[in-house]
Amino acid sequence: MSSLRIRNLSFHYGDQRVLDGFTATLHPGKFYCVLGPNGSGKTTLLKNIQKLLAPKKEAVYLCGKDVSETSIKELAKVLATVPQETSMTFDFSVLDYVLTGRAPHLERFQRESQGDYEAAKEAMEHTGIWPYQQKSVRALSGGELQRVIIARAMVQDPRVLLLDEPISHLDLYHQIHVLELVKQYSRKKNLTVVAVLHDINLASAYGDEMLLLKDGKVFLQGEPHAVIHEQSMQQVYGMDCLVLENPLTGKPHIIPHTGERRKI
Amino acid sequence: MSYFHKKNLYRKLFLGLFLGLILAMVFATTLGAADLSFRDSLHIFAERIPLLRRLLPPSTVADKYQVILWQVRMPRILLAATVGMGLSVVGAALQGLFKNPMADPYIMGVSSGAALGASLGITLLGLGILQGGFTVQLMAFIGALLTVYLVYEIAKVGHRVPITMLILAGVAISAMASAMISILLLLNRDQADQIIFWTMGSVAAARWKQLMWLMPLVMGSSLWIYSYGRTLNLLLSGEDAAHGLGVDVEKTKKQLLFISSITVAFVVSVSGIIGFVGLIVPHGVRLVLGGDHRVLLPFSALMGALFMVFSDTLARTLLAPMEIPVGAVTALFGAPYFIFLLYRAKRKGGFI
Numbered sequence: 326m327s328s329l330r331i332r333n334l335s336f337h338y339g340d341q342r343v344l345d346g347f348t349a350t351l352h353p354g355k356f357y358c359v360l361g362p363n364g365s366g367k368t369t370l371l372k373n374i375q376k377l378l379a380p381k382k383e384a385v386y387l388c389g390k391d392v393s394e395t396s397i398k399e400l401a402k403v404l405a406t407v408p409q410e411t412s413m414t415f416d417f418s419v420l421d422y423v424l425t426g427r428a429p430h431l432e433r434f435q436r437e438s439q440g441d442y443e444a445a446k447e448a449m450e451h452t453g454i455w456p457y458q459q460k461s462v463r464a465l466s467g468g469e470l471q472r473v474i475i476a477r478a479m480v481q482d483p484r485v486l487l488l489d490e491p492i493s494h495l496d497l498y499h500q501i502h503v504l505e506l507v508k509q510y511s512r513k514k515n516l517t518v519v520a521v522l523h524d525i526n527l528a529s530a531y532g533d534e535m536l537l538l539k540d541g542k543v544f545l546q547g548e549p550h551a552v553i554h555e556q557s558m559q560q561v562y563g564m565d566c567l568v569l570e571n572p573l574t575g576k577p578h579i580i581p582h583t584g585e586r587r588k589i
Numbered sequence: 590m591s592y593f594h595k596k597n598l599y600r601k602l603f604l605g606l607f608l609g610l611i612l613a614m615v616f617a618t619t620l621g622a623a624d625l626s627f628r629d630s631l632h633i634f635a636e637r638i639p640l641l642r643r644l645l646p647p648s649t650v651a652d653k654y655q656v657i658l659w660q661v662r663m664p665r666i667l668l669a670a671t672v673g674m675g676l677s678v679v680g681a682a683l684q685g686l687f688k689n690p691m692a693d694p695y696i697m698g699v700s701s702g703a704a705l706g707a708s709l710g711i712t713l714l715g716l717g718i719l720q721g722g723f724t725v726q727l728m729a730f731i732g733a734l735l736t737v738y739l740v741y742e743i744a745k746v747g748h749r750v751p752i753t754m755l756i757l758a759g760v761a762i763s764a765m766a767s768a769m770i771s772i773l774l775l776l777n778r779d780q781a782d783q784i785i786f787w788t789m790g791s792v793a794a795a796r797w798k799q800l801m802w803l804m805p806l807v808m809g810s811s812l813w814i815y816s817y818g819r820t821l822n823l824l825l826s827g828e829d830a831a832h833g834l835g836v837d838v839e840k841t842k843k844q845l846l847f848i849s850s851i852t853v854a855f856v857v858s859v860s861g862i863i864g865f866v867g868l869i870v871p872h873g874v875r876l877v878l879g880g881d882h883r884v885l886l887p888f889s890a891l892m893g894a895l896f897m898v899f900s901d902t903l904a905r906t907l908l909a910p911m912e913i914p915v916g917a918v919t920a921l922f923g924a925p926y927f928i929f930l931l932y933r934a935k936r937k938g939g940f941i
Contacts, residue, residue, distance in 0.1 A: 340592070376832075397832060398836075408830065414688060416879055421593060421881065424593060425819075425823055425834060426593075433816050434816060528743070
């Protein structure tokens with residue numbers, strides 16, 4: 326069964342059509358990278374899946390359920406999101422913060438149980454933040470914080486994980502580290518990952534499948550080799566680039582043509 | 590330390606402080622013009638408890654003291670505690686909901702609306718157009734709710750209620766209500782004293798009859814607000830993040846604004862405008878115990894009650910037999926404390 330199915334999804338902001346008959350089917354255990362230029366509808370797509378914007382009826386199905394008819398709490402049981410950046414205005418300990426990921430599974434007066442604690446511990450050990458459990462979330466660096474957010478998303482125990490440019494604020498080490506963590510976890514739990522990434526080369530290295538967006542619809546979907554090539558880059562980004570094979574991964578690697586050339 | 594590991598500690602601390610509050614309230618009954626010992630006070634209370642009465646030796650306290658204690662001081666102290674509790678819990682919740690340290694129970698204009706209602710009531714009573722003992726209270730209540738409704742309607746954008754819009758609409762409507770009060774004051778100099786006294790707040794007119802409905806109401810709504818503890822925590826990491834964790838943000842906002850407004854409208858209609866309690870008590874608790882709403886809300890309730898009992902006791906004993914309006918006492922003690930908080934925030938570079 327597909328974990329996320331989007332059927333002919335359109336969305337307007339006023340007169341402006343942002344998604345135009347978007348259609349795609351995503352399967353469990355796969356890492357999907359959503360690529361596309363600014364304004365191609367990536368964020369609007371995520372917001373429709375999250376129900377932050379109201380999607381049309383019978384357009385978005387998450388684990389077989391129509392998102393437009395699912396309550397926000399039910400949705401949070403199967404869908405977790407890691408945003409680009411999270412502002413920390415309050416002094417929570419890292420452990421308490423990660424435990425908030427259990428919220429969708431708890432009733433109003435129910436307290437976190439020992440089982441919830443064990444789940445938090447496992448996720449925190451997996452992401453390497455267990456040693457900071459008593460530290461305040463405000464005292465963390467950007468990379469540590471993003472790992473805390475990912476641990477929280479894991480504790481939420483979702484079927485689908487959305488990542489909205491999760492690494493754009495991180496240094497190179499943390500970019501790789503975060504993507505590795507997510508990839509391992511998705512393999513282990515047979516989780517569907519949908520990541521919006523701006524770095525096409527990282528997307529190509531980590532994604533099982535690419536969704537290349539143009540003008541609010543899927544321009545190309547498939548394995549990196551099938552999607553990332555000189556022709557598609559020209560058509561979608563309007564940019565000439567050289568596409569090589571990454572000698573380490575065997576995946577396509579792009580080098581944009583820039584003004585400066587070395588003289589031979 | 591994390592909340593998960595400290596749950597039991599908080600429970601003990603809460604019970605300890607609760608006992609402290611009860612003792613403080615009994616102690617407060619002994620203070621005043623008629624001199625009573627702590628023992629006499631305790632004895633009078635113990636006699637009211639059916640089973641305990643049989644075990645006690647007969648009271649040696651004169652009957653008139655019993656009346657002073659039971660009919661005058663006790664309702665007043667209980668009202669002070671109830672008002673302090675309601676204002677502090679609502680203040681804590683709204684500071685969290687608005688993510689704004691300056692938020693207080695009156696942020697949506699409840700106070701000025703109530704004041705306008707009360708002023709109108711006092712004026713109309715003075716002119717003989719309206720009659721009846723509850724007129725001012727009723728008018729204050731209606732004024733408070735109408736104002737909040739107006740602010741809410743102005744701030745609403747479709748199905749959403751942006752917090753910034755609420756604050757701005759609250760400021761505008763409050764200014765308008767204050768202007769109308771000034772005009773009323775000018776036109777009715779005879780009742781000016783009464784209006785000014787009402788706006789400074791007092792619990793002197795406390796009666797058991799009022800307490801019978803106000804106390805359960807404030808306790809019930811405090812408990813209701815407490816049930817939003819975890820949700821308020823989630824909202825602190827942003828509305829979108831809270832949504833992602835299963836919080837229906839707009840619905841939560843509406844429910845919390847509704848229960849807060851009703852609670853404050855009831856409190857204010859009985860006590861007048863008592864400032865600063867709902868602002869500084871939550872900040873004080875937050876500084877000592879942290880910002881987790883599962884801790885902040887119950888301890889704000891206790892400390893709010895304690896602070897109001899303390900302030901009101903000062904209000905009626907400090908310049909006895911003259912009485913200082915309790916709103917003036919809370920501000921007198923609250924303002925310097927608030928300024929201290931501001932200085933601290935400047936030094937640390939962050940607020941909450």
